[in-house]
Amino acid sequence: MIVDDTLREGMQAPGLAYSREERLRLAGLISRAGVRSAIVAYPPAHPSEAEFTERVVEMRLFREVFGLGRTTVQDAETVFRTGAGIAMHLPFDLGHLDRAMEAVRYARSTGRPVAVAVVNVSEWSLERIVEISKRLDSLGVDIIQLPDTLGQATPGRMREVVSAVASSVGASVEVHCHNDRGLAVANTLAGLESGAQRADCTIMGIGERNGIADLAAVSDFATRALGSDGLDMDALAEAYRYLASILVSKVGETFLFDNLPFFGANAQKHTAGTHAAFSGVFRASEFSINVYAGRAMVEQILASRGIGASEAEIREVLARVKDESARRGVCLKVDDVVRIAGDVIGKGH
Numbered sequence: 001m002i003v004d005d006t007l008r009e010g011m012q013a014p015g016l017a018y019s020r021e022e023r024l025r026l027a028g029l030i031s032r033a034g035v036r037s038a039i040v041a042y043p044p045a046h047p048s049e050a051e052f053t054e055r056v057v058e059m060r061l062f063r064e065v066f067g068l069g070r071t072t073v074q075d076a077e078t079v080f081r082t083g084a085g086i087a088m089h090l091p092f093d094l095g096h097l098d099r100a101m102e103a104v105r106y107a108r109s110t111g112r113p114v115a116v117a118v119v120n121v122s123e124w125s126l127e128r129i130v131e132i133s134k135r136l137d138s139l140g141v142d143i144i145q146l147p148d149t150l151g152q153a154t155p156g157r158m159r160e161v162v163s164a165v166a167s168s169v170g171a172s173v174e175v176h177c178h179n180d181r182g183l184a185v186a187n188t189l190a191g192l193e194s195g196a197q198r199a200d201c202t203i204m205g206i207g208e209r210n211g212i213a214d215l216a217a218v219s220d221f222a223t224r225a226l227g228s229d230g231l232d233m234d235a236l237a238e239a240y241r242y243l244a245s246i247l248v249s250k251v252g253e254t255f256l257f258d259n260l261p262f263f264g265a266n267a268q269k270h271t272a273g274t275h276a277a278f279s280g281v282f283r284a285s286e287f288s289i290n291v292y293a294g295r296a297m298v299e300q301i302l303a304s305r306g307i308g309a310s311e312a313e314i315r316e317v318l319a320r321v322k323d324e325s326a327r328r329g330v331c332l333k334v335d336d337v338v339r340i341a342g343d344v345i346g347k348g349h
Helices: 020-032 047-059 073-081 094-109 126-138 155-166 184-193 215-226 233-250 295-304 311-328 334-347
Strands: 002-004 037-041 064-070 085-089 114-117 143-148 172-177 198-201
Touching: 002 215, 020 037, 020 047, 020 233, 037 047, 047 064, 047 073, 064 073, 073 085, 073 094, 085 094, 085 143, 094 114, 094 126, 126 143, 126 155, 143 155, 143 184, 143 198, 155 172, 155 184, 172 184, 184 198, 184 215, 198 215, 215 233, 295 311, 295 334, 311 334
Parallel strands: 002 037, 002 198, 037 064, 064 085, 085 114, 114 143, 143 172, 172 198
Antiparallel strands: none
C-alpha cells in the first residue's frame, strides 16, 4: 500500500507551511488519485493540526487516516480524540524505551489502528531493531514502520533490515526513507522487494531536509513490479501541479535546487522540533519555522542572537510562533521569532 505523507511530512519541507484551505484541497486531490492511506498531520503540535485531522476523518477521503505523535500517553490521547489511527515514533534516545512501550500499550487499548516507527535503521544495530520490532509486535501493533530518518541507509541495508523484521513479526511492515544521499526511492523499492507491505511517500518527495521518496515513482514500481493497485496518474498529476504552485508561491522557484541532495541548502535545515532537540543526531544548523517547531529550536534561535529567556518565556514564544504560522499559513523567519520574543520578554505574558 502506498501511504501518502504529503500533508504531514510535507509540512517539514524547508520554507513550506500550508494554509488550511490549501491542505484540504491537496487532500482531496490525493484522494481522487486513489490513495487509500494517509498520515495527515501531527495533532500534538498545535490545535490547528488536530482540527485538520478531525476534518479529514469526517470527510472520509481515505480508508485509513493517521495522526502522528511521540510515544507518550498524552500524544496518543491527543491523536485518539481526532478520530484518526495513532501513529507514533520511538524516541531517538532509547533510555526511555520502557516508558515508550507503556504509551504504545495505551494506544492499543483505544481500539484504533496503531503504527509505531522504529527510528533509526541506519544507526541502530540489526539485532536491536529486530528486538524492538518483536516487542512491538507482542503488544499487538498493527504497523511497524522502519524509517531511515537520517537518510544514510543504502538499498542493501534496507533489504537486510526489512527482511529480518518482516520474517520476525506478524505486523505489517512499512518503510519511510529520507533522501539526504539521493537514495530514498531506491531504498523504498528495496524495502518493498524485501517484504515491506507499505511505503511512505510524498508528492515530489518533499519533506524534512531533502525529503523522502517520491509518491509517483514508488507507485509506478509497485504497480509494474509488484502487481499492486495502481493510482490514477492523471489525477495524481493534478495534485503535483497544485503542490508545485504552492511551492513556487511560498518558497520560490529556487526550491527545486535547494532540495537536491548534497548541493541543496535544504540539507542544512530542520523543521521538526523533535529533530532540533537531538542536535547530536541531526546536525543541520538552520531552521524552517512553523507549527512543528519545538522548545529547543526556539531556545537555540534566541541564544544565537544573544537573547536570554526563562523556560516560561521560551514556552510562550513557542506558542505564539505556532499560532502565527498557523494563522498566516506560512513559515516564519528567525527575525519573526526574535520579534515575538521581544514582545514576550519586554512586556511579560
